[in-house]
Amino acid sequence: MKLRYGWLLVIASLWFSLASAVDTQEAFTDPVKQARYEAMTHELRCPKCQNNSIADSDAGIASNLRVQLKALIAAGKSDEEIRAYMTARYSDFVLYNPPVTPRTYLLWASPLLLVLGGLGLAARSIVKRARMIDDGEAIEDSDSATEQGS
Amino acid sequence: MTTETSQSGSGRFSAFVPVLLFAVLLIVFAITLIKIGSNRLDIREIKSPLIGKPVPAFDLPSLNQPGARVSNAGLSGRAYVVNVWGTWCPECRAEHETLLRIAKDGQVSLIGIDWSDDAQLAQRWLQQLGNPYEQVASDVEGQAAVDFGVYGAPETFLVSADGVVLHKHLGALSWEDWQKEFVPLMVAAAKPVAGSSL
Structure with missing residues (x-):
């Protein structure tokens, strides 16, 4: 060390x-x-x-x-x-x-845009995953329902 | 059932999005590299803010005429070409033949700015290789070079008769560069004068 x-x-x-x-x-x-x-x-x-x-x-x-x-x-x-x-x-x-000029707007905004883009992607996948879990529960429910029915 | 198939369909598509993005990146990189390889793009080039602006004022001692000065004031009223060079610069040696040919062609005067150089070496260079310049200034301190925004010799500027910088060429100048970049601008700059005299 x-x-x-x-x-x-x-x-x-x-x-x-x-x-x-x-x-x-x-x-x-x-x-x-x-x-x-x-x-x-x-x-x-x-x-x-x-x-x-x-x-x-x-x-x-x-x-x-x-x-x-x-x-x-x-x-x-x-x-x-x-x-x-x-x-x-x-x-x-x-x-x-x-x-900061019109030519460098994109340059200066790019960190914010990247963070927003990343948040957007994260939000999308979270929503998707939440929906998949909901769907899974719904399927389980319907499965148990059919089981009950039969 | 129908919603499930459409979801898996969009899932299959979104799996391709990174691949597509990567392909787009590859294409952009390939085009850029091809442009660099074929000399259509020079990554060292900085667009000169001087184009379309008045030529920077300079007043420097002459390299080969003791006591004489080379200045923009002394050149006003006619178009000229400023070539920034130095004996330490290999690319300047490479373009020397082109400069001699331009001088022989006689369409426009060449003004040399010998940048951060040893005066004796520079004089010997012109004696041995031939002197294409109508006037050569000695810019030991680099004041004129900085005013012209020079960063890598050789650099060549076209100045119009009314003292405006029309063009800048970075790096060794070939006869093809001269014909393609400078001659059309000189012809265009000469035209309005001919038109007004009619």
């Missing part, structure tokens, strides 16, 4: 050392700005590698975008303005947290 946790620690430390090695930019001296920078690098998706955030990717474009992001934060832009800047160039694709 102890050994297994040790392994996890080693893997985790390796993972984090790899992840932090990607971003070579100097940190902001202002901790608030640095926190915003780190949050945004994890929210923005690398358009080239597509399954990494720009914090995790060592692709050239991810590095370019980190430079832009840092400059925008340094220039006093809000997170909303930065998102607008990025989507004007790379569409909503760069956002790991896409906005």
Whole structure:
């Protein structure tokens, strides 16, 4: 048990050392700005590698975008303005947290639809099973009735 | 008795519903894979939000003419093609012959943006392979590349005479791509001008 946790620690430390090695930019001296920078690098998706955030990717474009992001934060832009800047160039694709628009209604509604669909299926099978039990009782009743009759 | 047979009938049908759903999924997957295999669908492609919008402003130092600048302002009033490339990009080497052919064809000027590149390597590349560009800008910081929404070189944009981005091609450009995607747009863009002059 102890050994297994040790392994996890080693893997985790390796993972984090790899992840932090990607971003070579100097940190902001202002901790608030640095926190915003780190949050945004994890929210923005690398358009080239597509399954990494720009914090995790060592692709050239991810590095370019980190430079832009840092400059925008340094220039006093809000997170909303930065998102607008990025989507004007790379569409909503760069956002790991896409906005609710007519195009994404289905995406945002899909968890609810799946739950409702599952509830519907469950309700149907419950009703069916209940009916089968009722029918079974009815058959038993009629059986006993015929037995009585004969 | 009759209700019992109809119930078992619908039961038999509903047993096939998962099979049918699975078959539909298989067909959708197969069509998608065939599209990818035949290059009709590029899963890396992000639809550019720039199409139909004014060309992003750029003003960069020239790669091969010391002191000169390459800017969208300096190109206004005529259609041009922006090609984003770099010597580190193998697909750029692959499309170079096409670019030379477009330059030789002479219908439109090619403007190169050398992205995140070593200027010496880039100059040697153009000397050795031939220079298809009317002007080449050096974009070391990637500012223009980001403004154009570039994420994987090579990328090629068609800009109309009134400064609107008409088309973007992702990846190596073949002569067939050029004929199919760019030439009809250039012809269409040139027509209203000819019509108004009549």
